[in-house]
Amino acid sequence: MHEVSGDIGGPQAIERWVHEARRGSQAAYAQLYRRFAPLVHGILLGRVRPALADELTQECFALAFARLAQLREAQRFGAWIAAIARRLPTTEVAREVAVQDETDFASTDASPEQRSEAERVLRAVATLPEAYREPLMLRLVEGLSGPEIAALTGLTPESVRVNLHRGMEKLRVALGVNARGERT
Template sequence: MSETEATAALVAAARRGDGGALERLYRRFAPVVHGVLLGYVQHADAEDLTQHVFEVALGRLADLREDAAFPGWIVSVARRAALDQRRRSAPLTGVGIELPAGGATHEDRADAERVLRAIRALPEAYRETLILRLVEGLTGPEIAQLTGLTPGSVRVNLHRGMAQLRQALAVREEGARS
């Protein structure tokens, strides 16, 4: 059974009220939803919004026309939730980053915040794939599988996004030295 077929089978089971299928959908797609949300909102908000996105999506599962379309659909639900949250919230004054407790220095935190700000300034397609790769730790094939993008699109987005990220960070580094 292909990944698309497996996802469609889980969605069909979830529509029938199978709680185990709902749990498996959540475990499988929560990193993608969280990664998409991080492209728009602070870390703490992304945690809460991930739960909200699944509540909304599972409540609207009957509206999904094709079970196999779930990956792209859940990503679009996440984007809408993030944009709604951003409209309701005050502008970001800082970027909330959680680093591992051991060895995270103030400099590490500042670097992580600087990189995430730079990623958030990228076009949406690059921002999302980079966060899914760099923050959520998903591989290119996993990103494709869980978002509904083609593997080729993911490779292009990662390649172009990394190039733009390197350029943005280099420009900021230059500005900091001046």
């Protein structure tokens, strides 16, 4: 999981970081990475196993930084890098591994039951439509708030709220639990 600081920078800060990164500023690259790594990681985690999501997050940023001159609207860096993450090639083999490698799903401090439950939940989230899967991964795995998700993705806070709500409903159905978390 990646951390996002309380001050994640607004569109003007993002635009400044992009311009500085285009001029080769390592500090600006680092700011962009810190701000958007949870977004990229959350998107990828919905598609591949956690270790591969970590690796592909690095690959996505390397690709984005190499193509930074192609970004037309610097303040839209979040939406742009999210699109790059969604288009990263992930083979069907990687997707299969994503649902088979259970040792990758939970903390090493977790009990076998907790690891099994984490695997079950991640598998269920992975079956949801992208519009719900991504916000749920960002909320449940990356620990981002609704407003942080909206700021990172460029969606409105209302859209994020609706997608999280509907996604949770679909996740409950997929897991066979009611709103109180009881199995149905």
